[in-house]
Amino acid sequence: MVKKIVLPNGGMMLGPSIIGQSELLKKWLFPPKTFYICQTIAYFGCMMFNFLIGVRIDVTIMTRLGKKAWAIGIVSLLIPLIMSSIILILLRLVLTLDQTSLKSLFAIVFVFSTGSVHTTAVHLADLKLLNTEIGDIALSASMVNGIICLLLITAINTQKQSSLKKDKSYNWMTVSFVVMVVFIICVLRPIMLWMVRKTPEGKPIKESYIMSVFLMLLGCAFVSELIGEHYLVGTVIFGMAVPDGPPLGSALTDRLDTMVSAFYLPLYFLYMANKFKLFLIDARSFLIVQAIAIIATLGKIAGTMMLPSIFWKMPVSDVLSLGLLMSANGLTQFIYLQTALNHKTVNEKYYADALITLIWLTGATTPIVKFLYDPSKKYLSLNRRRTIEQSTSDTELSLMACIHSQENTPSIINLLEMSNPSLENPICFYVLHLIQLRGRSTPLFIDHQPTCNRENPPHSASYSQHIINAFRSYEQQNSNNVVVKLFTSISPYETMHNEICMQVAEKRVCLLIVPFHRRWITDGSSESAAPIRALNRHLLRTAPCSVGILIERGTLSRNNPLTSVSFFSVGMVFIEGEDDREALAYAMRMAHHPNIRITLVRIMEPRKNNKNLRYRDPDGDLIHRFKVECIQIKRHDYKEEIVRDSVEMVNVIRSLEGCFDLILVGRRHTSESNLFSGFSEWNEYPELGPIGDMLVASDSTFNGSVLVVQQQKKSGVGYHDLRLDSGIIKTKQETVTIVEVPCDRKVRPII
Structure with a gap:
């Protein structure tokens, strides 16, 4: 996670808080003529990143999620929302907060309460825990949490867009969104499945098919903006419709991973972290955001730990590691925060407070989990040696x-x-x-x-x-x-x-x-x-x-x-x-x-x-x-x-x-x-x-x-x-x- 923490830090240093204060450097690094070009490329990189998130998600897993995943996923979202909202209400009674501050703080409450399967998967990959029992539970629960958060964000954005008009735009946006989803599922996904079937076994997929998927991606982002939704919504939904794995899903990730991680994302962080303004931070607002973020994180940990420890009798160290993994923040939360800033839901002062909090919370989670959880202990602590020399000849x-x-x-x-x-x-x-x-x-x-009830048909x-x-x-x-x-x-x-x-x-x-x-x-x-x-x-x-x-x-x-x-x-x-x-x-x-x-x-x-x-x-x-x-x-x-x-x-x-x-x-x-x-x-x-x-x-x-x-x-x-x-x-x-x-x-x- 070190590299992912350094990226926004670099943008913060190049922003108006430190290096950007120099008019000479500002003129050469961020000239006004190139401002919109950099902004467009940064947003395009964010779109490609979210598309890759959708591609990597296996939607069919949702049909196989057990009760434990649904329970942990829902509770790990509700408890931090409730706890941090109560803290915010208490702070409102004690302190004098204007309407703008309350609006920003409620958005920050939501950002620090959200989860994401991509963020959890990145942390698990860094810790080499993807194949462990904790990894299975964390990925499943974070998928439930992330899908619910995506639906809530879509509903909130639709409501906000419709509130700008006095007509029945809310109903029109809802219908248009449903039509877009149906079109992606019933038209675009069958086309991509046809591409997969036309690709010979063991052969790479045609470049023309890859270009066709890119055109579909741009079309979905455009239609999403056209109907009033955020362009990232259509991007993620289309990514989830792409058949994961080879030959199409793996080909897309192979082509895009390096380009997005090495070029587009750093530029996105550079541009968006450039909006960080250190001089706007004051001690009062900073402490309020810290309190809300810490309570939300503790709420995630408590909500995640409660069910496994009570009902499934998991060890304390395991459930604590699971809670820390579910509370981990990453790129998805950063994008949520940037979207709230662009929509004027969060002002620049609270954005700066939340960005600092997001960075130190992200850096604090990984080493604690690494110290607490070691998957090899479960198979290295066996009481019996299993060798051919010690096995008897009359047993299987x-x-x-x-x-x-x-x-x-x-x-x-x-x-x-x-x-x-x-x-x-x-x-x-x-x-x-x-x-x-x-x-x-x-x-x-x-x-x-x-199985006893069915045969395994051949799969050529x-x-x-x-x-x-x-x-x-x-x-x-x-x-x-x-x-x-x-x-x-x-x-x-x-x-x-x-x-x-x-x-x-x-x-x-x-x-x-x-x-x-x-x-x-x-x-x-x-x-x-x-x-x-x-x-x-x-x-x-x-x-x-x-x-x-x-x-x-x-x-x-x-x-x-x-x-x-x-x-x-x-x-x-x-x-x-x-x-x-x-x-x-x-x-x-x-x-x-x-x-x-x-x-x-x-x-x-x-x-x-x-x-x-x-x-x-x-x-x-x-x-x-x-x-x-x-x-x-x-x-x-x-x-x-x-x-x-x-x-x-x-x-x-x-x-x-x-x-x-x-x-x-x-x-x-x-x-x-x-x-x-x-x-x-x-x-x-x-x-x-x-x-x-x-x-x-x-x-x-x-x-x-x-x-x-x-x-x-x-x-x-x-x-x-x-x-x-x-x-x-x-x-x-x-x-x-x-x-x-x-x-x-x-x-x-x-x-």
Whole structure:
């Protein structure tokens, strides 16, 4: 929020209060000839900003809002209005206030009582709380609050415009407004839906369609002014009618976000904050506005906290964070204040008081919420470790895989088949399709499970449907051995790890499998995506289960497990440590699959050779179990390699190239021996550990797939690895595919 606070501050400094007092600077910065040009551009920027707000709002969410959202949204508006109005009435009895001051103060009461889904979403994004329970409630409640405020402002503006005339203009404006809304919904929105249908799947929308939407936007703003409403009303309503998400909503936000935030909004702040006049402020009016704003803010917090704490038994720290988020002010309140000034509802003196209050209240909210609420505590405080090594063989094994695109599907299904689901050892497999949040403000979590009352019809326009169909087909082929549950998560990459970790904790998953950020293409080239790499690093730090990073190369990504039976040769490189034990425990489960051959390669130092480690350490105990359970199956093998230093170990690893379809390795090794000397200096991918990095580095000729495994750390403790905190090497960034989510899928209810 620092950048958003600095923008009006810069305009205030350039205004008549400080720099603008110099006639020379005023002549060069704000010459009279360019005044109307700057004003027009500033208003145009405000219009585009409000249009983007409407585009990001998913109107269909209103039909899924629960009682909690409606209750909090209404109460968080009514209580601050009532409390601040009572304070104003009491001040009127004590102090002498003229009619103009009362009119300005009542407008300020309304401004500081309003809420906005955009303001709340911006604060949640800054705090990285969009995917949390508090974020869901705050977005839902602020949407109710914001819609009610928009309707009230429209009604007040209509009444004010009609009061200027003596005829029946109020009825005419109301009818015209209804006709405009109906025209947008029944004519313009179907046209935009037609544009979406005409756009091929995975292709960008035509530029002619984008220009047509811009012309519709200008037309709606003009008609809104023509019928007597504020031009922003038609802009927001038209923005809400635009189909959110790809391909149209995301294309509009991609084109407009940078231009609006970097050019139009700063100019709008510069122009509007230039009306701030410090010399008009007096102590009496300033204290009155401060009291009203503080009471309104406390009313928002109290109204938000009251219902969840009493009826839903939420923790005090959570409801206080929720109250602070609902009371946060931002650009929307600033625009409301500017509109009141332009309509002469607020005079310049109280406008200056309110602007200062708006700035310091905005800056005070964010750090308090950041201190109070940490979403990771809910999944880092688990009392039980969930690992494959500690899971028993006679219980159902829960695994989860994250998928970014349908290219990840074959290798994930092959890995699921290699995990050996059977009647004796069934697997519950959760598939989480991850989509970057673009073109909308609210994250979505969609459950694709079929219900008893209806079937899931195919959705040919959905990119997710191909993934769903593939896993459903595999589940049908192995109906007695595996249960597949599919979900889609649409959220920002910065907070996506919170959603994944919450699902892992809720589903009691033992191993989370995520794709590597680098993808190899058939011609030998590769593409990488930095956001996916950052996501994987977050998961390695905070996931409440074991994590496996799957590097997709070779036959594992090319074979189709649904149409053919494949035989795989799997290698397991074991050195020492809990991560190697977790990888070996997973390999031992694979060893019972009739089409898989396991080769365990143990790398040892000479001083550890020829020693019976069976009863001395867990590493030797697990290797002994592998020999007892698996070596008797003749297709499996066990090898020991004695190495003295890192050079010999590199030679052993290099000798494995071309021998296996998949190699399992542990990520971390705590040994300080000569085997790992110098590795940290040239690691290209620290998140893969020294062995995994060696197999997939740029100079490696290994053409098989690699699964790098990290065992879950001690419960209640987030893992901190300095190597994960190092800067990400800049690579050619892959353009992340943004897809449209099926409208007919079950969506998690909004509270």
